[in-house]
Structures are given as structure tokens and as C-alpha cells.
Amino acid sequence: MVFSFIVMPLLVAAFLPLIGKFSKKLLPDVLTNAALAFLVFNSILLVKPVFNQGFIVQNLHWLGEKVNLQVALDAFNLFMLFTISLVSLCISLFSIDYLEHYGHKSTFYALFLVMIAGMNGLVLVPDLFSVYLFLEVAAVASYALVAFGLGYDELEASFKYLMLSVVASAFALLSITVIFGMTGSLNFQAVAQGLQDLEARLVLGVCVAFFIMGFGLKAALVPFHAWLPDAHPSAPAPISAMLSGLLIKVSGIYALFRIVYSVIGITPALSRLLMALGTISMVVAALLALGQKDIKRMLAYSSISQVGYIVLGLALGTPLGIAGALFHLFNHAVAKGLLFLNSGSIQHITGTRNLEELGGLGKMVPVTAGTNLVGALSIAGVPPLAGFWSKLIIIMALVQAREFGYALVAILASILTLWYYLLIQRQAFFGRVAEKWLQVREAPFWMSAANVVLALVCVLAGIFFTPIFKTWISPAAEALARGIQQVLMWGL
Amino acid sequence: MSNLWFLYLFFAALLVFIGLYCLLTMRNLIRLFIAVEIISKGVSLAIVATGAVKNNILLAQSLAITYIVVEVALVAAALALIINIYKKNRSLDVRLLSKLKG
Amino acid sequence: MVIQIILLCGLVIFSVLAILLKDLIKAALSLAVASLLLGIIFFRLAAPYAGVFEISVVAGLITVLFILTIALTKKGDEVTEARLVKLAFPVFLILFLVIDGLVMKSLLQKIPALPSGPETGTFGQVLWKQRTFDLVAQVGVILAGVLAVLALFRKKEEDRDE
Numbered sequence: 128m129v130f131s132f133i134v135m136p137l138l139v140a141a142f143l144p145l146i147g148k149f150s151k152k153l154l155p156d157v158l159t160n161a162a163l164a165f166l167v168f169n170s171i172l173l174v175k176p177v178f179n180q181g182f183i184v185q186n187l188h189w190l191g192e193k194v195n196l197q198v199a200l201d202a203f204n205l206f207m208l209f210t211i212s213l214v215s216l217c218i219s220l221f222s223i224d225y226l227e228h229y230g231h232k233s234t235f236y237a238l239f240l241v242m243i244a245g246m247n248g249l250v251l252v253p254d255l256f257s258v259y260l261f262l263e264v265a266a267v268a269s270y271a272l273v274a275f276g277l278g279y280d281e282l283e284a285s286f287k288y289l290m291l292s293v294v295a296s297a298f299a300l301l302s303i304t305v306i307f308g309m310t311g312s313l314n315f316q317a318v319a320q321g322l323q324d325l326e327a328r329l330v331l332g333v334c335v336a337f338f339i340m341g342f343g344l345k346a347a348l349v350p351f352h353a354w355l356p357d358a359h360p361s362a363p364a365p366i367s368a369m370l371s372g373l374l375i376k377v378s379g380i381y382a383l384f385r386i387v388y389s390v391i392g393i394t395p396a397l398s399r400l401l402m403a404l405g406t407i408s409m410v411v412a413a414l415l416a417l418g419q420k421d422i423k424r425m426l427a428y429s430s431i432s433q434v435g436y437i438v439l440g441l442a443l444g445t446p447l448g449i450a451g452a453l454f455h456l457f458n459h460a461v462a463k464g465l466l467f468l469n470s471g472s473i474q475h476i477t478g479t480r481n482l483e484e485l486g487g488l489g490k491m492v493p494v495t496a497g498t499n500l501v502g503a504l505s506i507a508g509v510p511p512l513a514g515f516w517s518k519l520i521i522i523m524a525l526v527q528a529r530e531f532g533y534a535l536v537a538i539l540a541s542i543l544t545l546w547y548y549l550l551i552q553r554q555a556f557f558g559r560v561a562e563k564w565l566q567v568r569e570a571p572f573w574m575s576a577a578n579v580v581l582a583l584v585c586v587l588a589g590i591f592f593t594p595i596f597k598t599w600i601s602p603a604a605e606a607l608a609r610g611i612q613q614v615l616m617w618g619l
Numbered sequence: 620m621s622n623l624w625f626l627y628l629f630f631a632a633l634l635v636f637i638g639l640y641c642l643l644t645m646r647n648l649i650r651l652f653i654a655v656e657i658i659s660k661g662v663s664l665a666i667v668a669t670g671a672v673k674n675n676i677l678l679a680q681s682l683a684i685t686y687i688v689v690e691v692a693l694v695a696a697a698l699a700l701i702i703n704i705y706k707k708n709r710s711l712d713v714r715l716l717s718k719l720k721g
Numbered sequence: 722m723v724i725q726i727i728l729l730c731g732l733v734i735f736s737v738l739a740i741l742l743k744d745l746i747k748a749a750l751s752l753a754v755a756s757l758l759l760g761i762i763f764f765r766l767a768a769p770y771a772g773v774f775e776i777s778v779v780a781g782l783i784t785v786l787f788i789l790t791i792a793l794t795k796k797g798d799e800v801t802e803a804r805l806v807k808l809a810f811p812v813f814l815i816l817f818l819v820i821d822g823l824v825m826k827s828l829l830q831k832i833p834a835l836p837s838g839p840e841t842g843t844f845g846q847v848l849w850k851q852r853t854f855d856l857v858a859q860v861g862v863i864l865a866g867v868l869a870v871l872a873l874f875r876k877k878e879e880d881r882d883e
Contacts, residue, residue, distance in 0.1 A: 144871065192850070260689065680768040
């Protein structure tokens with residue numbers, strides 16, 4: 128059942144506060160992880176039918192009456208669903224131990240699940256207004272989660288995030304309204320059909336500009352990125368991982384490119400604009416990351432920079448470019464999730480995130496150090512880890528499309544990335560053990576376990592790169608590259 | 620009635636502008652949130668008016684109601700945040716919120 | 722039509738008041754009046770249910786929440802806004818008015834309307850049968866809001882000593 132991706136997390140979330148009254152830790156832990164494991168399993172089960180038929184459109188009948196609960200699933204959504212489920216399962220495993228000192232685990236898990244339901248819904252619905260709504264579901268949950276620690280920084284970051292995010296979704300909704308006015312419909316297919324018959328390039332251009340502004344704010348593309356380096360580091364580590372690994376990709380990149388590719392249809396000018404935006408984010412954020420002393424702030428800037436890569440690849444529009452970008456999206460979700468969780472481990476172990484205070488931890492906490500190295504090298508693009516292949520494909524696609532300038536910038540930015548990730552490694556893990564860290568112990572079991580699982584995914588996706596890419600990423604990229612034909616095919 | 624569309628969207632854009640101006644320049648946290656409310660008034664005016672002039676009023680009406688529900692959830696979350704910030708530093712001045720630098 | 726334009730102008734005026742008035746309670750009340758006017762506009766646009774929601778929920782409930790917050794944060798009034806901001810506001814407003822007018826008229830008037838038949842059914846049918854998914858999402862949003870309030874007003878470290 129495709130609906131379980133939305134209904135199941137919501138149901139569990141609705142009951143968790145009640146359950147939390149009599150079982151404060153055990154039951155919430157078990158229930159949340161079981162629900163997420165079920166979603167991972169479910170998304171794997173869906174692979175076969177989706178790839179055989181090309182797409183699934185489901186309508187739910189309720190109490191014998193036909194109601195309009197419609198979801199559409201193709202290879203692209205399925206890819207996103209699997210990424211969301213897998214990464215969020217690892218994050219919730221990590222939270223079992225990490226959340227001990229925050230208290231109110233059941234509320235935390237409930238918000239966490241609502242956020243996942245929002246993201247899953249956003250990915251599944253074939254309707255513009257519902258896209259906005261589920262975006263808002265995920266966003267409202269994430270405001271509370273960023274502020275979950277109730278400390279000064281958390282509240283401040285959450286408030287700034289809220290203000291910018293509300294403006295972003297208002298712009299997206301205004302644009303949706305104007306499209307609704309022009310086509311009289313909100314359904315992807317009807318809108319795509321209507322816009323084809325309509326001679327209104329100028330208004331459509333304004334709509335697209337609003338979409339780029341709204342979803343660009345959500346994805347933290349560079350002119351709109353100011354909130355991210357505050358919000359992501361201030362949140363509890365699992366939530367940083369969630370926001371950086373998944374939320375900016377789902378509510379920013381997925382929403383923007385689904386609408387631009389499958390509903391409006393991409394034009395060369397738009398493609399150039401998005402490529403430029405992606406490249407600017409890639410370079411500017413990489414430069415800003417260099418000077419950071421706080422691990423999580425550096426990781427947050429790195430997220431902006433890697434989102435730049437993804438946008439560059441997707442905007443290029445060739446099947447190879449899209450495939451590379453999607454693969455990078457997956458790799459970044461896994462590796463950045465891993466690194467943020469790892470920063471949580473480091474904070475748990477030592478009580479600080481300041482790179483200057485750390486040093487020589489590698490000998491004391493080999494699991495944390497090892498997984499951190501894997502994640503960092505994967506994002507930085509060192510073979511044979513997964514991040515190397517995805518960056519290579521994006522750069523190959525750029526060369527193939529004869530965009531040598533962009534290719535060169537992408538290579539330079541990845542060297543910069545490698546540099547600042549090596550800085551983290553050197554300052555935190557290598558070198559002599561500082562006196563005060565001689566007593567530190569390895570992170571608790573579930574935290575290490577989650578880190579190890581994610582690190583294994585990074586390694587395996589790198590080693591089995593060819594089969595994964597062929598059977599899984601390419602169909603997703605093709606689904607997107609078909610443009611509005613894909614949506615017209617659904618027969619909604 | 621279709622040529623009235625621009626008139627309503629003109630007013631909706633005006634409301635959004637007023638809200639944005641306040642959001643960018645003012646300092647009191649509650650006032651910033653009033654600005655957000657004004658922006659969302661502009662959006663809901665745009666939704667209903669679009670439906671009305673394009674003969675889709677029933678659909679637009681249900682969208683507007685859904686939007687109002689979203690607004691309430693947002694207001695609850697935001698005001699809870701504001702009260703918490705006030706508890707922490709006994710002030711609603713946004714300039715005190717500058718420990719974090721983007 | 723004239724009445725409609727008067728209402729719209731009133732909406733804008735009260736919104737401007739809401740951001741310019743120094744006293745926050747008065748600002749919240751003028752926001753409520755703006756909501757009331759918007760509700761009447763909705764009603765006149767043949768959207769009675771949206772109008773009722775706007776008046777009861779936005780003008781009523783949200784205003785109450787605002788006033789509650791203002792009362793709980795009494796010292797908030799002492800935040801003074803920069804004078805320049807208020808002085809510059811009319812200039813920007815008029816500038817935007819002109820641009821807005823020109824842009825909207827030139828952009829939107831030329832749009833050809835797609836031929837679409839009048840809607841059938843009642844409002845209830847549209848809401849429950851066409852937009853059913855929105856109701857599910859509403860449940861999600863309400864849940865998120867409730868949980869957010871629960872999380873933000875929890876007593877910290879309540880269950881430490883379990």
C-alpha cells in the first residue's frame with residue numbers, strides 16, 4: 128500500500144503522546160523504529176511493480192464512496208521514498224541513545240514522524256496545493272524540532288527559520304494560485320496540459336521565479352541560504368541530520384524540480400538560470416565552510432555546497448546529468464546524515480563541537496573516527512566511495528554537454544570540499560591525544576550502530592556502483608527527464 | 620468578470636508587500652509575526668479571488684479553509700516560540716537575537 | 722463593485738495600521754478588523770464558508786492568541802522601532818503601488834481564459850470528495866501544531882528521574 132507512507136507515521140505519531148504517559152522510553156523507541164523499518168521494507172517491495180509498470184497511480188475508496196485520495200508513484204518518487212525511509216530509520220536508531228538527556232522522547236518521536244509523513248506526502252501527491260500542504264506539515268514539525276532543546280541558540284535559530292520559511296511557502300503558494308487561476312486546476316496532469324495550450328510565457332516566468340524563490344529558500348540555494356547555517360547546527364544532532372540530509376532535498380529540490388520538469392516543462396533559459404544558481408551555491412558555501420570552527424556549522428555550509436552540485440546536475444537536464452545528481456542526492460543524504468550524527472557522537476563523548484579544542488580522538492574512539500572518515504571522504508569524492516562516482520558522473524555529464532566552464536568549477540569546488548573535510552579529520556581525530564580526552568569512552572551502542580550502518584551504505588554504494596546505478600538511479604532519472612510526458616502518461 | 624483578476628491580485632500583492640516590508644525592517648518579535656499574518660491574508664485573498672473570477676469558487680473556498688487551518692497551526696507554533704524566547708531573555712527585541720551569525 | 726473596492730482599501734489601511742501602531746494590543750486589534758473585512762470580502766465573492774472561517778478563526782481565535790501572548794510578554798512594548806523605518810514606509814508603499822499597478826495590469830489582463838465549465842455539486846462535495854487529501858494533510862498540520870506546543874511548553878527534564 129502506497130498510502131501507508133503517509134498514514135502510518137501519522138497514526139503512530141498521534142498515539143505516541145498517549146503511550147508516552149505510561150512508557151517513557153521503551154515503547155516509543157520500539158514503535159518508531161518499527162514503523163520506519165516497515166516503511167523501508169515497504170519501499171523495497173514497491174520496486175518491482177513500479178519498475179514493471181513504469182508508474183503506479185492509486186485511488187482510495189472510502190466507505191464505498193469514491194473519494195479523491197490519489198497518489199502517483201514513479202521511479203523518481205520511489206527513489207526519494209526509499210532515501211527518506213532509509214536515512215530516517217538510521218537517524219531514529221541513533222536517537223534511542225542520544226535523546227536520553229533531552230527528555231520527552233515520545234513528543235520528539237511524534238514530531239519526527241509527522242515530519243516524515245509530511246515529506247512522504249510531499250513526494251507522493253500529484254497535486255500542487257497538496258504539495259504546499261505537506262510542505263507545511265513537514266515545516267511546522269521541523270520548527271518545533273529545531274527548538275527542541277529549548278536553549279537560547281535553538282530558539283533563536285528556530286524563530287529565524289520559521290520567518291524565512293513562512294515567506295518561502297507564501298511565495299510558492301502565490302505562484303500555485305496564479306497557475307490555478309490560469310488553468311483552473313491543481314492536478315499535475317491537468318495543469319501540465321493546460322499550460323501547454325496557454326500563451327502566457329511572461330506570467331509563467333513570474334510563477335517560476337516565485338517557485339525558485341520559495342523552494343530555493345527551502346533548499347538554501349545561495350542567495351537564500353542565510354537561515355541554514357543557524358538552524359541546522361542549533362538543532363539536536365538527529366534533527367540536524369534530518370534537515371540537512373532530507374528536508375532541504377525533499378521540500379526544496381524535489382518540489383522545485385518535480386514542478387519545473389513534470390508540470391511546467393523546462394526551457395533552456397530556465398536551465399541556465401538554475402545551473403548558475405547551483406554553481407554559485409557550490410562555490411560560495413564551500414569557501415564559507417573553510418573558516419568555520421564549529422563542526423556542525425562547517426557541515427551545514429557543506430550541505431549548501433553539495434546542494435549546489437545536485438541542482439547543477441539536475442538543471443543540466445541531460446539524462447546522465449540528472450542521474451548523477453540523483454545519485455549524489457542519495458549519497459549526500461546518507462553521508463551528511465552520517466556526519467551530523469557523528470558530530471552528535473563527538474558532542475556526546477567530549478561535550479564540545481569546537482574543532483580547536485578537539486584533537487587525537489581517533490585512538491580513543493575508533494568507531495566514531497572511522498565512520499566519520501568514511502562519511503567525509505564520501506562527500507569529498509574520494510574513490511571508491513559512493514560520493515566519488517556521483518561527482519564523477521555530474522562532471523562527465525557537464526563535459527558531455529560541452530559545459531567545460533561549469534565542469535572546471537565543479538572539479539575545483541570538490542577539491543575545496545576535500546580540503547575542509549580533511550581539516551575536520553586532522554583537527555578532531557588525528558595527532559596527539561590532548562590531555563583531557565584521555566578518559567573518553569566510545570559512544571553508546573545505538574549511536575555507534577547507526578553510524579556504522581550509514582557508513583556501510585556509503586561504502587557499499589561505492590563498490591556496487593554499477594548495478595545500483597543501472598537498475599535504480601537511471602530509471603528514476605529517466606522518469607524525470609521525460610518531462611511533462613511523464614505526468615501526462617499517469618492518466619490522473 | 621475575468622478582467623477583475625488583476626485588481627484582486629493587485630491588492631493581494633500590496634498586502635504581501637506590506638508584510639514583507641515590516642518583516643525586513645521591524646524589531647519587535649510579535650510585530651514580525653503580525654507581518655507574517657498580513658502576508659497570509661494576502662495569500663488567502665489571492666486564492667479566493669482567483670476562484671471567484673475564474674468560476675472555481677467552490678474549489679478555491681475549500682483551499683482557503685485549508686489554508687486557514689494551516690495558519691492556525693503555524694500561529695500556535697510561532698507564538699509558543701515567542702513566549703519561550705521572552706522567558707529566556709526578557710525582551711522581544713529581535714536585535715538581541717544576533718548571537719548566531721549567518 | 723465600488724463597495725468591494727472600499728472594503729479592499731479598508732483591508733489595506735488596517736493592515737498598515739497593524740504594523741505602524743505603537744501599541745501592540747491596538748496593532749493586534751487592527752489586524753482583527755482587517756480579518757473581519759477580508760471575511761466580508763470572501764462572503765461577497767460567494768465564498769461564505771471561507772468568510773465564516775476567516776472571521777471566526779482568524780479574526781477571533783488568532784487575535785485571542787495574539788493578545789494572550791502580548792499579555793504574557795508585557796515588557797515587549799518597550800521595543801522601539803526605528804523612526805526612519807516608519808518615515809520611509811509611505812515612500813516605499815507608493816513606489817510599490819505604482820509598480821504593482823502597472824505590472825498586474827500588463828501581466829494579467831492579457832491572459833486568455835481557458836474554457837472551463839461551471840462547477841457542479843455543492844461545497845461539501847468539493848471539500849470531501851475532490852480535496853480529500855487536503856483533509857488528511859490538515860490532520861497532519863494540526864497534529865504538528867499541537868505537538869509543537871507540547872514540545873515547546875514541556876517542563877524540561879521532567880522525566881529525568883525515571
